[in-house]
Amino acid sequence: MTAHLVSLAELSRQLQSKQVSAVELAQAYLARIEAHRDLNAFLDVRPEVTLAQARAADARIAAGGAHPLTGVPIAHKDIFVTKDFFSTASSRMLEGYMSPFDATVVRNLGEAGMVTLGKLNCDEFAMGSSNENSAYGNVLNPWDKGAVPGGSSGGSSAVVAARIAPVATATDTGGSIREPAAFTGVTGTKPTYGRPSRWGMIAFASSLDTAGLMTNSAEDAALVLGPMVGFDPKDSTSVDRPGEDFTRDLAKPVKGLRIGVPKEFFGAGLQPDVEAAVRAALEEYRRLGATLVDISLPSAELGIPVYYVVAPAECSSNLSRFDGVRYGHRARTYGDLNDMIAKSRAEGLGAEPKRRILIGTYVLSHGYYDAYYIQAQKVRRLIAEEFRRAFEQCDLIAGPVTTSVAFGFGEKAADPVAMYMSDLYTIPGSLAGIPSMSIPCGFGAKGRPVGLQLMANYFEEAKMLGAAHQYQLATDWHTRIPEGFR
Amino acid sequence: MSTSLARGWETVIGLETHAQLSTRSKIFSSASTAFGAPPNTQASVIDLALPGVLPVLNRGAVERAIRFGLAIGAKISPRSIFARKNYFYPDLPKNYQISQYEIPVVQGGTVAIRVGETEKVVNLTRAHLEEDAGKSLHEDFQGMSGIDLNRAGTPLLEIVSEPELRSSAEAVAYAKTLHALVRWIGICDGNMQEGSFRCDANVSVRRIGDPKLGTRCEIKNLNSFRFLERAIEYEIARQIDLIEDGGHVVQETRLYDPDRDETRPMRSKEDAQDYRYFPDPDLLPLEIQPAWIEEVKRAMPELPQAMRERFVTQYGLTPYDAATLTASREMADYFEAMVATLPKEPKLCANWLMGEVSARLNREDVELEAAPVKPQSLAGLLARIADGTLSGKMAREVFDAMWAGEGEADAIIEARGLRQISDAGAIEKIIDEVLAANPKSVEEFRAGKEKAFNALVGQAMKATKGKANPAQVNEILKKKLAGG
Numbered sequence: 013m014t015a016h017l018v019s020l021a022e023l024s025r026q027l028q029s030k031q032v033s034a035v036e037l038a039q040a041y042l043a044r045i046e047a048h049r050d051l052n053a054f055l056d057v058r059p060e061v062t063l064a065q066a067r068a069a070d071a072r073i074a075a076g077g078a079h080p081l082t083g084v085p086i087a088h089k090d091i092f093v094t095k096d097f098f099s100t101a102s103s104r105m106l107e108g109y110m111s112p113f114d115a116t117v118v119r120n121l122g123e124a125g126m127v128t129l130g131k132l133n134c135d136e137f138a139m140g141s142s143n144e145n146s147a148y149g150n151v152l153n154p155w156d157k158g159a160v161p162g163g164s165s166g167g168s169s170a171v172v173a174a175r176i177a178p179v180a181t182a183t184d185t186g187g188s189i190r191e192p193a194a195f196t197g198v199t200g201t202k203p204t205y206g207r208p209s210r211w212g213m214i215a216f217a218s219s220l221d222t223a224g225l226m227t228n229s230a231e232d233a234a235l236v237l238g239p240m241v242g243f244d245p246k247d248s249t250s251v252d253r254p255g256e257d258f259t260r261d262l263a264k265p266v267k268g269l270r271i272g273v274p275k276e277f278f279g280a281g282l283q284p285d286v287e288a289a290v291r292a293a294l295e296e297y298r299r300l301g302a303t304l305v306d307i308s309l310p311s312a313e314l315g316i317p318v319y320y321v322v323a324p325a326e327c328s329s330n331l332s333r334f335d336g337v338r339y340g341h342r343a344r345t346y347g348d349l350n351d352m353i354a355k356s357r358a359e360g361l362g363a364e365p366k367r368r369i370l371i372g373t374y375v376l377s378h379g380y381y382d383a384y385y386i387q388a389q390k391v392r393r394l395i396a397e398e399f400r401r402a403f404e405q406c407d408l409i410a411g412p413v414t415t416s417v418a419f420g421f422g423e424k425a426a427d428p429v430a431m432y433m434s435d436l437y438t439i440p441g442s443l444a445g446i447p448s449m450s451i452p453c454g455f456g457a458k459g460r461p462v463g464l465q466l467m468a469n470y471f472e473e474a475k476m477l478g479a480a481h482q483y484q485l486a487t488d489w490h491t492r493i494p495e496g497f498r
Numbered sequence: 499m500s501t502s503l504a505r506g507w508e509t510v511i512g513l514e515t516h517a518q519l520s521t522r523s524k525i526f527s528s529a530s531t532a533f534g535a536p537p538n539t540q541a542s543v544i545d546l547a548l549p550g551v552l553p554v555l556n557r558g559a560v561e562r563a564i565r566f567g568l569a570i571g572a573k574i575s576p577r578s579i580f581a582r583k584n585y586f587y588p589d590l591p592k593n594y595q596i597s598q599y600e601i602p603v604v605q606g607g608t609v610a611i612r613v614g615e616t617e618k619v620v621n622l623t624r625a626h627l628e629e630d631a632g633k634s635l636h637e638d639f640q641g642m643s644g645i646d647l648n649r650a651g652t653p654l655l656e657i658v659s660e661p662e663l664r665s666s667a668e669a670v671a672y673a674k675t676l677h678a679l680v681r682w683i684g685i686c687d688g689n690m691q692e693g694s695f696r697c698d699a700n701v702s703v704r705r706i707g708d709p710k711l712g713t714r715c716e717i718k719n720l721n722s723f724r725f726l727e728r729a730i731e732y733e734i735a736r737q738i739d740l741i742e743d744g745g746h747v748v749q750e751t752r753l754y755d756p757d758r759d760e761t762r763p764m765r766s767k768e769d770a771q772d773y774r775y776f777p778d779p780d781l782l783p784l785e786i787q788p789a790w791i792e793e794v795k796r797a798m799p800e801l802p803q804a805m806r807e808r809f810v811t812q813y814g815l816t817p818y819d820a821a822t823l824t825a826s827r828e829m830a831d832y833f834e835a836m837v838a839t840l841p842k843e844p845k846l847c848a849n850w851l852m853g854e855v856s857a858r859l860n861r862e863d864v865e866l867e868a869a870p871v872k873p874q875s876l877a878g879l880l881a882r883i884a885d886g887t888l889s890g891k892m893a894r895e896v897f898d899a900m901w902a903g904e905g906e907a908d909a910i911i912e913a914r915g916l917r918q919i920s921d922a923g924a925i926e927k928i929i930d931e932v933l934a935a936n937p938k939s940v941e942e943f944r945a946g947k948e949k950a951f952n953a954l955v956g957q958a959m960k961a962t963k964g965k966a967n968p969a970q971v972n973e974i975l976k977k978k979l980a981g982g
Contacts, residue, residue: 093550101549112543115550212550218779247552248781326779329582332593333547337645349588349643376584376774385776 016175020232027083034069034083038062041085044176051152053167056097057130065127082125087177089168090131092118093212097131101214102146105334105341105360115212116244117223124239132167136362138216140164141434145364154494159418162192169196172226174497180226185217187438189224190450194463195418197452201225201233205445206251209244215330217323230480234258261478267301272406274309283416285456290412293453293464305406311394315439321375321388328372396444409467413450417460447473451480452489508706511669512661516654517686518694519562525629525653526553533692537646545651547591559653562685563603564794569683572607580781584774589632599775602626611671623658666730670723682827696721701733713747729754813844828866832873839877871900879907886920920967932957
């Protein structure tokens with residue numbers, strides 16, 4: 013079966029016309045998952061659950077009027093809680109945890125008829141840029157098993173790159189969709205903050221956490237984003253807007269489109285191989301009729317310090333609930349109640365969450381709050397304001413996703429600050445809450461993929477996806493499949 | 499109070515009062531707030547702080563906060579912020595409490611209190627919305643602790659007074675006024691035993707005339723007016739003794755032990771936690787449009803203060819009576835329902851409600867809402883006093899019968915033949931007979947013995963089985979004896 017080589021639109025057509033059944037499709041993907049277990053991308057696979065969902069999808073298709081995505085398989089990042097699979101956030105703390113409810117994103121996609129293949133490995137509580145922080149081991153990059161798949165959504169990027177899932181959910185707090193997408197040569201889409209519901213997403217930094225998708229193309233992303241997002245009364249930060257067809261601009265030529273190129277994204281630190289691929293992609297857009305506009309985002313470089321105040325502050329509070337009292341890991345031996353909580357957390361949480369909890373606790377402490385947290389929020393508003401002004405001059409912003417191609421395991425693990433720099437170009441968009449994405453635009457050093465970042469103004473996902481699709485019509489980077497996964 | 503003043507000390511007290519708001523569901527989840535359910539049966543996934551849950555604000559809690567703000571003449575913040583107060587405790591499921599910190603929903607306002615004959619206006623600092631924690635039960639679990647999260651997420655309004663109270667009596671009067679007010683406007687059931695209304699008292703002392711405040715201690719969780727009074731009294735004496743003996747007060751949190759009638763240290767300022775407050779990113783700022791405030795205002799009941807003044811002007815009651823009748827909304831409503839039936843006799847209505855009815859309720863430990871005699875029925879009885887049908891004594895007999903469920907006043911009067919004799923001719927005839935039958939008493943009276951007069955009245959009443967109008971008997975008898 014070659015289902016893994018076709019687009020979601022084609023898969024949908026084959027399912028609806030009964031050329032292939034949802035059960036056959038699920039079986040084919042389950043077989044690929046089994047064949048590529050060495051990637052360590054899945055944390056929980058339950059063929060009986062997947063096949064039951066696939067049978068239900070076939071029944072819906074047979075009954076007629078089924079949603080176009082009915083029967084299309086999907087895998088979920090283990091940050092989304094699920095009733096039918098463990099939900100661990102890749103933490104020892106939540107080993108074996110079963111949620112009594114599904115995340116809204118999971119429920120929405122299930123209601124559209126999509127079939128769940130399982131849960132995907134990621135950095136613990138979505139904290140990391142290499143997937144090396146999972147309590148359940150590294151995920152390997154399908155392009156080069158010595159390289160990281162990016163993080164935190166490393167499982168999501170790896171399975172889509174390896175075509176062992178046609179689409180995967182992911183989450184992005186500071187770059188956790190776009191950076192792994194770039195490192196594995198897939199299309200990673202982060203919508204506007206507030207567009208997808210956060211209900212059922214295990215919180216890392218609530219003001220930044222955004223659900224999104226890993227796909228093989230912008231067109232695939234546009235098809236799945238529609239049913240995935242929407243107003244959710246269970247999430248107070250969810251935006252109440254009418255439903256949208258995100259495919260509406262796919263056929264729109266980019267002629268006349270003004271693409272802003274921020275000079276701050278091409279400074280020192282950007283590796284020449286990445287710069288070359290990104291410049292070539294910009295040139296492709298120009299060739300397609302778009303206008304490149306030089307813009308400036310002077311505060312963007314403050315993104316990293318701002319982010320590493322705001323995100324740890326929120327995480328230090330969000331992760332407090334993991335205390336071993338009601339669920340999750342509890343130390344086997346302890347003294348009093350305080351000791352029970354302290355020991356359970358010491359054993360259950362990994363090094364990176366602990367580091368961020370400590371940073372967050374510090375910046376929120378009496379006497380430091382104004383100097384760090386309040387100051388960071390001010391700069392955050394400044395960054396958002398600079399984007400707002402930039403979008404007066406251009407329709408989209410484009411630039412690199414990362415400074416380098418995927419690095420090797422262990423290369424940055426010992427140097428947290430170097431690791432944090434991985435998110436230099438993705439953090440500003442996260443802080444502003446604007447939609448952005450990474451699309452494959454070539455290969456750099458050691459034949460590892462390079463991503464092009466596109467950013468749009470609030471709620472302009474359709475425009476961004478359209479421009480990405482036009483690029484993908486003219487290029488074939490997104491169709492490249494790593495050796496051994498064809 | 500008087501003792502501390504006599505010793506040259508002034509007491510400074512501020513109260514923080516937690517009023518549980520009377521919403522059916524919790525402040526951030528749809529779980530029920532009903533009291534007394536089996537442990538952990540009213541804790542939703544949100545109250546349990548399971549991974550992935552988010553809070554959604556209950557508008558009913560906000561509406562009640564607005565009502566309170568309007569009732570005390572406070573500013574309702576057009577924009578207020580929910581913050582997280584971070585600390586670890588097993589019965590605090592998220593290990594942070596969602597509360598309002600920098601910008602509370604209600605700012606300022608005043609409450610008028612009365613101690614004896616003196617009225618005092620107490621300024622409020624603020625009132626803010628927050629969620630309650632669960633309960634830890636440290637007994638009955640063989641050395642382990644039990645956690646009940648039914649109460650977790652229950653909406654609270656924390657009402658903070660300025661440190662303007664100067665005695666335990668003022669503190670109690672303030673707490674009682676506040677308690678009556680929150681019940682009056684229907685935002686809290688005021689059940690202190692169930693913890694629906696509880697106070698923390700900040701107490702300090704200073705030399706009279708000293709402009710500087712003394713070091714304060716906070717006494718936590720006082721859930722009765724008596725405990726509030728006793729705890730403050732103890733604390734005042736403790737602090738004065740301490741300072742007079744050359745020591746100094748340490749800022750700390752204390753607990754009142756009613757069994758020993760003393761306060762004990764709970765934690766000192768040195769152990770005070772850094773709560774690391776910051777705005778809760780899961781909740782948007784709370785925006786309250788003027789239209790919402792107007793809507794709440796339209797639905798507000800008349801407030802006790804306004805009603806008190808109206809009772810004086812409209813019904814000619816004394817300020818004291820008006821205050822008594824407006825002590826609770828039930829009492830005021832009962833009174834007004836009586837007056838609606840018997841508009842010409844507000845004073846008679848007030849006297850009976852505050853006298854006969856209140857005494858009966860007290861004696862039988864019944865709430866006014868549960869009284870077997872409804873206001874319209876009682877007014878029906880009082881109408882018979884007003885028109886002279888019944889004497890006060892006879893009315894009390896009828897009231898007893900009504901209380902026992904024998905029916906309306908007129909039916910009882912009829913059935914028992916209790917109609918008062920007010921016909922002057924009939925009374926005259928009876929008195930003539932009494933005078934004729936008691937020449938000795940008549941003689942004694944004429945000889946100057948006043949007591950003989952009473953004996954003759956008694957005879958007349960006896961002859962009518964108590965039904966003669968006593969005032970008329972007096973009058974006619976006097977006339978007869980004078981006229982000889």
